[in-house]
Amino acid sequence: MLIVRVVFQRIIAALPTLIIVSILAFGLQKILPGDPLLTLAEDDRDPAVLEALREKYHLNDPLAVQYIYWVKQVVRGDLGSSLRTDSPVSELIVQKLPVTLQLSALAMLIALFVGLPLGIIAAVRKGTITEAAVNVVALSGMSVPNFWLGILLIFVVAVQWRLLPASGYVPMSEDFFMALKTLIMPAVVLAAPIAAYLMRHTRSAMLEALNADYVRTARAKGVPAAAVILRHALRNALVPIVTLVTLLFGELMAGAVLTEQIFSIPGFGKLMVDAVFTRDYAVVQGVVLCVAAGFIAMNLLADVLYVVVNPRLRHA
Amino acid sequence: MSVHAAMEVATVEKRRSRTWGKFRRNRIAMFGATLVAFFVVVATLAPILAPYDPLLTNFMAVRQAPSAAWWIGTDELGRDILSRMLFGARASMLAGVVSVTIAMLIGVPLGLLAGYFGGWIDAGISRLTDALLAIPFLILAIALSAFLGPSLSNAMIAIGISVAPRFVRITRGQALTVSAEDYVQSARALGASDSRIIVRHILPNVMAPLIVQATITIASAIIAEASLSFLGLGLQPPDPSWGAMLSIGKSFMVQAPWMSIFPGLAIFLVVLGFNLLGDGVRDALDPRQDT
Numbered sequence: 001m002l003i004v005r006v007v008f009q010r011i012i013a014a015l016p017t018l019i020i021v022s023i024l025a026f027g028l029q030k031i032l033p034g035d036p037l038l039t040l041a042e043d044d045r046d047p048a049v050l051e052a053l054r055e056k057y058h059l060n061d062p063l064a065v066q067y068i069y070w071v072k073q074v075v076r077g078d079l080g081s082s083l084r085t086d087s088p089v090s091e092l093i094v095q096k097l098p099v100t101l102q103l104s105a106l107a108m109l110i111a112l113f114v115g116l117p118l119g120i121i122a123a124v125r126k127g128t129i130t131e132a133a134v135n136v137v138a139l140s141g142m143s144v145p146n147f148w149l150g151i152l153l154i155f156v157v158a159v160q161w162r163l164l165p166a167s168g169y170v171p172m173s174e175d176f177f178m179a180l181k182t183l184i185m186p187a188v189v190l191a192a193p194i195a196a197y198l199m200r201h202t203r204s205a206m207l208e209a210l211n212a213d214y215v216r217t218a219r220a221k222g223v224p225a226a227a228v229i230l231r232h233a234l235r236n237a238l239v240p241i242v243t244l245v246t247l248l249f250g251e252l253m254a255g256a257v258l259t260e261q262i263f264s265i266p267g268f269g270k271l272m273v274d275a276v277f278t279r280d281y282a283v284v285q286g287v288v289l290c291v292a293a294g295f296i297a298m299n300l301l302a303d304v305l306y307v308v309v310n311p312r313l314r315h316a
Numbered sequence: 317m318s319v320h321a322a323m324e325v326a327t328v329e330k331r332r333s334r335t336w337g338k339f340r341r342n343r344i345a346m347f348g349a350t351l352v353a354f355f356v357v358v359a360t361l362a363p364i365l366a367p368y369d370p371l372l373t374n375f376m377a378v379r380q381a382p383s384a385a386w387w388i389g390t391d392e393l394g395r396d397i398l399s400r401m402l403f404g405a406r407a408s409m410l411a412g413v414v415s416v417t418i419a420m421l422i423g424v425p426l427g428l429l430a431g432y433f434g435g436w437i438d439a440g441i442s443r444l445t446d447a448l449l450a451i452p453f454l455i456l457a458i459a460l461s462a463f464l465g466p467s468l469s470n471a472m473i474a475i476g477i478s479v480a481p482r483f484v485r486i487t488r489g490q491a492l493t494v495s496a497e498d499y500v501q502s503a504r505a506l507g508a509s510d511s512r513i514i515v516r517h518i519l520p521n522v523m524a525p526l527i528v529q530a531t532i533t534i535a536s537a538i539i540a541e542a543s544l545s546f547l548g549l550g551l552q553p554p555d556p557s558w559g560a561m562l563s564i565g566k567s568f569m570v571q572a573p574w575m576s577i578f579p580g581l582a583i584f585l586v587v588l589g590f591n592l593l594g595d596g597v598r599d600a601l602d603p604r605q606d607t
Contacts, residue, residue, distance in 0.1 A: 020447035028463060132344065139595065143588035145539050147546050148562060148580030155569050155576075254452035258543055262566070272455070273547060276462040288459050292450040299450075 006307050010300045021292040022074065025285050026067050079286040084278050089286035092271060097290075099169065100260070100267035104252040106183055107190035108245065115195040116241075119202025123210060124229060134199065141196030146255055150189045150262040157185060167264040186263040190255045194248055201244050205237035212236070242309050243302040250295045338600040345596020351589025355582075359405040368396035370403045370556050379572040389574040392564065397575065400556035401582055407550070407557040408586060411472050411541035412534040418476025419537075420483050420530065427487025428514050428522070432495055441484065448481040457540050461549045468551040471544045475537050486529050490522040524601045531594035535587045542583045558583050 054060050058069050073080075079089035122134040158166035165182050172179040209215065210233050218232045219225075257269035264270075268287065275283035339345055358365065367387075374394030382389045388397045430441040448456065460474035491514075494500060500517050508516075544550040545559030553560060558579040565576030 016443045017446040017450060020443055021450055024447060024451075028459065135595075136344065139591050140584075140588060143535065143539075143584055143591050145542055145546075145559075145562075145580060145583045145587070147543065147559075147566075148576070148583065151562065151566050151569060151576050151580065155573060159570055250450075250452035254454035257454060257458065258546065261547070272458065276458060276547075276549070279462075281463070284459050284462060288451055288455065291452060291455055292447070295450045295452070 003304060003307055007300070007304055010303045014296050014300060018293065018296055021296070022071060022289065023067065025289045025292075026070055028288070029281060029285055030063065074289070079289070080282040082275075082280050082283050084275075084280045084283075089283055092283060093268070093286060093290055096266065096268045096271045099265060100253070100256050100269060102172065103183055103186055103190060103256060103259070103265065103267060104249075106187040107194060107252060107255075108248070110187055110191040111194035111198055112245070114191070115198025116202050118195075119199040120206055120229065120234065122199065122203040123206030126207065134203075138196040138199045141192045141199075144192060146189050146192065147258045147262050149192060150186070150259060153185050153189060154262070167262070169263075169265045169267075182263075182265075186259045186265060189262075190252065190259045193255065194251060197248060197251070198241065198244070202237065202241055205240050206233055209233040209237040239306070239310050243306045246298045246302040246305060249298040250291070253291050253294070335600045339596055342596045342599060344592055345599070348589045348592025348594075348596060351585055352593055355405055355409060355586045355589065358402055359409045362402040362406055366396075366399035366402045368399040370395065370399040371554050372396070379568060379575070381572075382574055388578045389572065391561070391575055392568060392572075397561070397578060400561060401558065401579060404556040404558045404561060404579065405582070405586075407468060407545070407555070408538050408541060408583070411468065411475065411550075412538040412590070415472045415475035415479065415537045415541070416530050416533050418473060419478075419480040419533065420526070422477070422480040423483025424487050424522075424526065426480075427484040427489075428491050428518060430484065431488040431491025432510070432514055432518060434492075438488070442488070445481045445484045445488075448478075449485070453478045453536070454540055454543060457544065458547070458549065461544055466549045466552060468541075468545075468555075468557070471541055471550045474544070475540045478540075479533050479537060482529060482533060483526070486525050487522050490525055491518050494518050494521045528594055528598040528601065531590055531597055535590035535594065538583065538587050538590070 058066050061069075077090055079093070081088050082092060118134050118138070122131045125131050154166045157163050164185055168182055170178045170182050210229075212233075215228060215232050218228045223232070253268070256267060257272060259265070260267045260269040261273055268291075272284060272287045275281075275287070372395060374390070377386070377390050377394040379392055380386050380390040380394070386396050386398065388401070391397055391400070426441050426445075430438040451459075456478040457471075457474045460477060461471050464470040464474060495518065500513060503513050503517055541550055542557070542559035542562070545557040546563045548560070548563070550559055551557040561579040562576050562583075565572070565579065568575050
């Protein structure tokens, strides 16, 4: 029952982090210039009304008490309402999140298909021109600004070749192939740095595995080279890669912000940027809180997966 | 100087020249260093090199294609793109260096304190670091600069705060290891004060990984600044920044592709330069690769 223990331990360990994140998110709202009440009260500047509102929103209480009220609200799933549209922030997030998750999943798939094989090749061909070439490609993937890559792809693939739509979003439930067509370019853009990370980590994990005793033993007893690489070395090298994939969640979310902006995809990232520009702080705060909670959850998952895929720990 | 001290200086010198030698032989790293040097020179000499005033509009020459008069064309207001890019290099390089300096000024002392003293100081600093690292760096930077207001200096502060946790983490880990070393223990036994131990013994041993991290973080800070100014949260128009040029160029991609191709290429090359340089420095400083 090691897994249960690990999950339990990690949840306990994650709690202080989550609490500090919530304090930071709460603090963001408090350092804002201006009195939010004046917006709420609109033209009604009657001191009695303002005082009543202050009482209602607990603004007369000490900050710590205000924070407790706010946390109680958040735990109930109430992240406040958008200052612009008045719709609940949680509803907006629930609406936009699936779009970004689809995009991220597709991007991760592409990154795995590119990053893993390239990483293996670079490790196997260590010290050759191939390794150097793969390294440069990976570093280029990490260095290319994703908004530039997106603009170039739109220009070449959509405008010049007319192969794919330039931007927009179609839900998968409506038209699966059209949805895929609109998602493929943004997913490639989002995948570029992720593929680069995966490639570099696969390469170093493979290098380590290829130097291990069991690989030498396998070679010595005459196991074919391909089998040594795939069955002996890769299997062990994949252990850290599996956890890395979960940890790249944050990278995907950050990349989605600009990618969605360029391809006009109505996801999580675009929600945040639009909120930034309309000074809709409640939404910005909600998005930050959600992403951080998601990241902490993915960390938890990474720890659990590490135990699951690592037999040495499982039987300990 | 005692014989022992002289020998110590000699070893340090030897190690330094070996690191430099290893770095120089690494052609890819040298290419990165050349790219970085090129952009540093360009940013410094922008006023001399620029053929036109970067803010000078010319409505007779709007969106001109690259030619002998405008080497990489003009923008939607007839401004020379080359001149704007030369001056834009300043915003990018400045943002990269200043935000990483801010991050180090916050991160290194906190990391040293956490790693050296341990206990509740470490627990507090580490939890705060974990919390900040849970918010993806670019998202934190966007949120912070939204709250601070759009300008280049606010963007640099936002980026600096957002990347500071990386420096806390690296410094703390390194300080933790070094604190357990024999020479630190003996310094303490000899009665050296905490601050002397931290500055004289721990900080120098933390430097190598910090230099590598700083180089690579400049690369991400430059991309972050370009991203913020692409979104309109960085340097404000009409002052030129590569991110903002791309953002306008995007609307004219079909009629004037040069407006987006070149600023993007510049961001890509300078970031690639810092990444290659960082990789090379890491390999050169890594004692495990010495044979």
